[in-house]
Amino acid sequence: MNLARVLHSIDRSFAEYVDDLTALVRAPSISTGAHDPQAAAAGIQQAAALLVAQLERGGLQARQIQLGPERNPLVLAELPAPDPARPTVLYYGHYDVQGVDNPLSAWSYDPFSGECRDGYVLGRGASDDKGQLLTHVVAWSAFLAAGGQPPVNPVFLLEGEEECGSAAVRQFLAAGELRRYAPFLAVVVSDSSMFGPDQPSLTIGLRGIVFTELAITGPRQDLHSGLAGGIVPNPNNLLVRALASLIDERGRVRLPGFYDEILPVRQTERGAYAALAVDEEAFRRDLGAPCLQREPGCTLLEQRWVRPTLDIHFLEGGSPRTVIPATCRAALSCRLVPAQNPEVILAALQRQLQQHLPPGYHMTFDQIHTCRPYYLAPDHPLVAPAMQALRTGFGVEPVVSREGGSIPIVLDLAAATQAPVLLLGFGQVTDNWHGPNERFAVRDFHRGIRTAAALVEQLAQYPPQRPAPASSSSERRRRAGSSG
């Protein structure tokens, strides 16, 4: 393979790739928080069909997998004739997007027009995750078009439910559907942010999460606070007391044992993070935050990457007149770091919140999801080739970093493949994920594609071919037989 030729072809055809991305952004593939569920369902179908077409055009065999009427389709793609002697690299991404009513009036452009203006592809999903997943699709297209001999067998697994719990892909993994592609060299996921506008990074850590909605039900109906105030426990008051019991005045989480399982961060890693230049004022301004906070002894980066959180996302109860509401609701999450256990913390949360209820009042929990934190040691043998790919793609020295967010499926993919996950984020923290005015820099899209192509070459060199373990090789034989 001649990487220079592949990169040259990428540069030459880049305008087409931007068109591919804008076409994908125009599909309103909302999987959560859609005001028009029918339009969102059609958007899901449209995005999945587009991806299949783009993958096929790139020389891969692609198909939709529909795992039941309630599920959004998975898109699965592989080489027409994979070499059973080579390991698999699994590429994961998601084509579904968050809703846009946050509020819609706060958007300064149509979230689904797929406009490309002033160096940005504008719209919901441009960065999270359509633009990022497309870098690898495009890189493999360019690699195959250049007549390169695949050093690994790429398998694309693209889902439409990342923003709402990844049910289909979890079902797919739980059914063991990936086993026939074993052994896996790596999983590649581009669904995160690089360290800075011109600072590419390999993300070696993700925070985990425990998320829950909760509701308190009290009186049968709203009551007049003149008649009932003081004698009927007020669900809003109870909710506020219960939630406030979870955090202290400095923002620390007040749950028994919450901080006990946190692993100390290696001194070398802390040193690497300390060396990263952070213009805190610019960062604050870009976020639009009035101020930033951190725990004593923490840098801003450490606070975001290696410290846990508790955020109340949602509050809803009563009405702005003198009522005692019948019910009220909230949603909250904790971001978790190695080695906090989300199940243990969920149980502690529920136990502590419920302590605030008087007799006959009920608290229910709903929409629970949990995810462990992810961590790849910086001395893992695949870190160096991934860094080299970034170096080639961006033309600058990359760094290792972590990410404050969670990608629940990463943990499932790691478990299903028994392989390390390379998190190559091409987004920016200012891309406005989940909020109004999401966007993706055309330049980042370009450099991401180049990085993805360079990664293919790196994987050709590393590691030296190794024989598949016995159980996996028998799996592989079955697959070769059925497809041959």
Place this chain on the structure above:
Amino acid sequence: MNLARVLHSIDRSFAEYVDDLTALVRAPSISTGAHDPQAAAAGIQQAAALLVAQLERGGLQARQIQLGPERNPLVLAELPAPDPARPTVLYYGHYDVQGVDNPLSAWSYDPFSGECRDGYVLGRGASDDKGQLLTHVVAWSAFLAAGGQPPVNPVFLLEGEEECGSAAVRQFLAAGELRRYAPFLAVVVSDSSMFGPDQPSLTIGLRGIVFTELAITGPRQDLHSGLAGGIVPNPNNLLVRALASLIDERGRVRLPGFYDEILPVRQTERGAYAALAVDEEAFRRDLGAPCLQREPGCTLLEQRWVRPTLDIHFLEGGSPRTVIPATCRAALSCRLVPAQNPEVILAALQRQLQQHLPPGYHMTFDQIHTCRPYYLAPDHPLVAPAMQALRTGFGVEPVVSREGGSIPIVLDLAAATQAPVLLLGFGQVTDNWHGPNERFAVRDFHRGIRTAAALVEQLAQYPPQRPAPASSSSERRRRAGSSG
């Protein structure tokens, strides 16, 4: 005057009075929380016009007073030829009602159909306050129709903004418009509840109130909690901490000095309240509350009547996904008892809430209204005649009671008239004021009218005529001159 004849005529014509009330309920005179402001504005006009017609039909001179385009009309009525030698009794009531979206689907009947079924007039405003204010209109109609010589000069002042701050009537009072009717013997207000279904009562105390909405503004827009969690202070977290700082785990209010100004309740009054039979379990069931609470050493009645509260009526912030919201809101109130000062408590509330904000975060307060508590000593000379009227109207022994609610205008009326306010509540605590399924018992409407008629007779006997003070009598002469 022959009371028996008046009562007989009331009984005979009662069906017509029910028709008057159902006609009034059918006017959707919402002054706050209307989903269809145009229909509500039309309902206000319709209710005011109906009242003028009903007052005129009863032999009084009535008119609407429009104090500006934003204001709902006042309805003012008096005798065609008042006797300047007699004192005035001011009757106050309100024809506006609360909204019905609480939610509308929770109503089991149309809130504005004015249906009369199973012994109840059904609908928003039936009890609060259309049915109650009408008792006095009807009683004076019956009194005048019977050819009685008025022992006092009745003046009706009925407003259309009680549920949203009473702006017009406050403006009317501030302009000194009531002065020409001085001196006042009493103010009569029926806008509260009687002690129990068959237990009429004179309300000698009302809780005051301090109400405010508040909003916290933080980041410019909603942020992804993975990117910003832990480093950007979360407005929802701040709100919850700030609000929770106002109440302890037993529900007591944690504001400096909050309990310091509370006057002890006289032992005789506590004894009277302790003697009142309260079926707590039935009361709880009627309210639809899972349980009831009280402070140590308090009876349930004392908790509701002579103890202050803090209720969070409204919470709103973010959305049920992993965001840090840009802003969040709440509404809360304290019910106050003698001699707590709402202005002092408002300032303490604001000060304490604002302490929870980090730099650059703002908290704004809106929709503030305050009202002092009201108290009429049980040995005041007008208490006995009011009790006698209740005795006659209901045929059972009445009691003195207090009310947990607030009627802000009562304090203004007391100040403007320099007269005691007689609070004769004919509603029931189970009439569902402000919530879905408001209703007014036909029987209570009937007994209320009889009480109102008996009160006219009582006022004829008490107190002995007294000369008007100098300033007031010159006012009175001017009025006589201009109207004559």
